[in-house]
Amino acid sequence: IIRFPGGTDADFLDWCDMVDNVPGRTAERPISTGHLGHKVTNNFGYDEFLQFCEQVRAEAIVVVNFRDALLKKKPLKESAAHAAALVAYCNAPLGAELPEGMYDWPFLRAKNGHHTPYKVKYFQIGNETWAFIKQLTELARNKAPQFYVECLVAYIEAMRSVDPSIEIIVDGHDG
Numbered sequence: 267i268i269r270f271p272g273g274t275d276a277d278f279l280d281w282c283d284m285v286d287n288v289p290g291r292t293a294e295r296p297i298s299t300g301h302l303g304h305k306v307t308n309n310f311g312y313d314e315f316l317q318f319c320e321q322v323r324a325e326a327i328v329v330v331n332f333r334d335a336l337l338k339k340k341p342l343k344e345s346a347a348h349a350a351a352l353v354a355y356c357n358a359p360l361g362a363e364l365p366e367g368m369y370d371w372p373f374l375r376a377k378n379g380h381h382t383p384y385k386v387k388y389f390q391i392g393n394e395t396w397a398f399i400k401q402l403t404e405l406a407r408n409k410a411p412q413f414y415v416e417c418l419v420a421y422i423e424a425m426r427s428v429d430p431s432i433e434i435i436v437d438g439h440d441g
Contacts, residue, residue, distance in 0.1 A: 267324060267325045267326075267327055267388070268315075268318075268319055268322075268324045268325075268326060268327070269326075269327040269328075269329060269390065270312070270315040270326065270327070270328060270329065271284075271329055272329075273301075273393065274300075274301040274393055274394055274397065275298075275300040275301050275306060276329040276330075276331060276390075276392070276393040277301070277331050277332055277333035277334075277392055277393055277395075277398075278298070278299065278300055278301045278331070278333065279298050279300075279306065279308075279331060280298070280331070280348075281312065281330070281331070281348075281351075281352045281355075283295055283296050283298050283308050283311075284308045284310075284311030284312050285311055285312050285313060285355065285374070285375075285378060286311075286313070286378050287374060287377050287378055288374070289369065289374075295307075295308040295309065295311065296308065312328070312352075312355065312356070313375075313378055313379065313380060316356065316380075316384040316386070317380070320384075325387060325388065326384070326386050326387075326388065327388040327389070327390050327435065328352065328356060328386050328388070328389050328390070329389075329390040329391075329392070329393050330348075330349035330352055330389060330390070330391055330392070330421070330425075331345070331348070331349070331392070332345075332349075332391050332392025332393075332395060332417070332421065333392065333395075333398060334348075335417045335420070335421070336392070336395065336398055336402055336413075336414065336417050337398055337401050337402065337405060338405055342416070342417055342420050343420065345417075345420075345421075346417075346420040346421045346423070346424035346425075347365070347367075347368070347424055349389075349391070349421050349424060349425055350365065350368070350424035350425045350427060350428045351368060351369065351371055351428075352371075352389075353386075353389060353425045353428040353429050353432060354368060354371040354372060354428045354429075355371040355372070355374065355375050356375075356383065356384045356385075356386040357383045357384065357385060357386055357428065357429045357432070358371065358372040358383060358428055358429065359372060359382075359383055360372050360373065360376055360381065364428065365424070365427050365428065368428075386432070387431075387432060387433055388432070388433050388434075388435060389425060389432050389433070389434055389435070390434075390435040390436070391418060391421050391422070391425075391434060391435070391436045392436065392437070393437075394437065395414075395436075395437055395438065396437065396438070402414065414438065418436060422434055
């Protein structure tokens, strides 16, 4: 099993920056900023990772950004839908019926050279979310655990609306 992206940067990156031909973006993948302010080139992205997993016959764990929702960087519904879009990019077949308003991510995957779904079984929601507990507590006060669960449920529902067969991995902290 190989996980991507690895480490704390997963919650600071936009998955769309790690694939080619995203609508409304220049041809090159943009450079992202990691959790310590360092630059991430995005040259090795989802297609490279998932094709590598195919080549070495490894199961993939794909990590989705949870920080955007958990720390209210973006609205919860938008963040959950963005995670679901990654599931669609990885797993939905061409012509699949996707949630209303979702871009045709399977078409983009095919345009990027992989016509068949990658069939990712495992998706991890966030990475080391305990690192955000202090900020979450400041934002949500004594309702932090309930807000964590609300965010988690929104992500799971959105992601499984695209592919109900996926397995979800999460972490937490003190209840």
